Amino acid sequence: MAINRIVNLAAGMYVVDNENFEYLEKDTKPTGNVVSDTRRAGPIGVFDSGYGGLTILREIRRKLPEYDYLYLGDNARAPYGTRSFDIVYRFTLDAVKYLFAQGCQLVILACNTASAKALRTIQQNDLPKIDASRRVLGVIRPTVEKIGELTRTGNIGILGTPGTVQSCSYDMEIAKMYPEFKTYGHGCPMWVPLVENREADGNGADYFVRKDIEALLAMNPAIDTVILGCTHYPLLLKKIRQYMPAGVNVVEQGPIIGESLADYLIRHPEMNVRCTKGGGCRYLTTENAEKFSSMVSYFLNDTDIDAEQIDI
16 A cells, blocks of 8 residues: 555544554543542453454563553444444543553553554543543564664565554554655454464465465565554464465564553553562453353463453
8 A cells, every 4th residue: 555545545534543652642631530539549441352362462461570460342232343443442442441450550452453443532632631640551663673773675575454454544654754665465354263263273274364465465576564454363374374485574562562661660660660560360251251252262272260240
């Protein structure tokens, strides 16, 4: 997809125009209906529309095991990828408010769709009204920052859900940060179902992974760096590497977000002290807790998972 086309889209898609993994400096005094004491420390909230954000949580916990975490999957209303900007924004804001009410001072949107379609609006419009001292961070900008260290040709491929690819969020962020780069996005509608049906290692996955990689690289054989723009895709990483040509960098988000969050907390000690450090993790879902626990065990390779079902 050409950069000039993306720039032309930017004015009509302002909500994804600046995916900040940073503080928003606001003078507005906290208002709103979040009832928890904003001075009290709490767990780091991690939100996803379903299961994919677990791959982000896994890497964050590897990098920062001492912190407490509260993971929320909105499985009852998933998938988000096919929904409109307005619906994704409203669903994401619901989840952020819920995590704030549970004491989270910092929330990570471990979801590419939510980061693309909701993050900026929440940061700029909602946080000043709810509590200007809290923070909501996303996954797109830290991922984009990394590619500058990896590419030689400046030709960047993006593999993601059709919704993420159609949002042009990665293309616009790359255009802002690296205007000389060219981006090429390809939607992979079968990759998430393969993962969620536990077929990531099956023979059927080979066909779709190979087909989609070939379709992406056909856009420009000079692509030398490919972003995995969906948090489910690390479970397909073995097959992705099998069919990706030698010399093409595959950018996995989890480790990048873990490093970015660690750096963020060092640079912002005032937020660091508001995050509890007991090494614990709770799992919440808006769907069936037993089903969710089973999938968490699959994603994290951990059988000791006990999720709770909640309403938001």
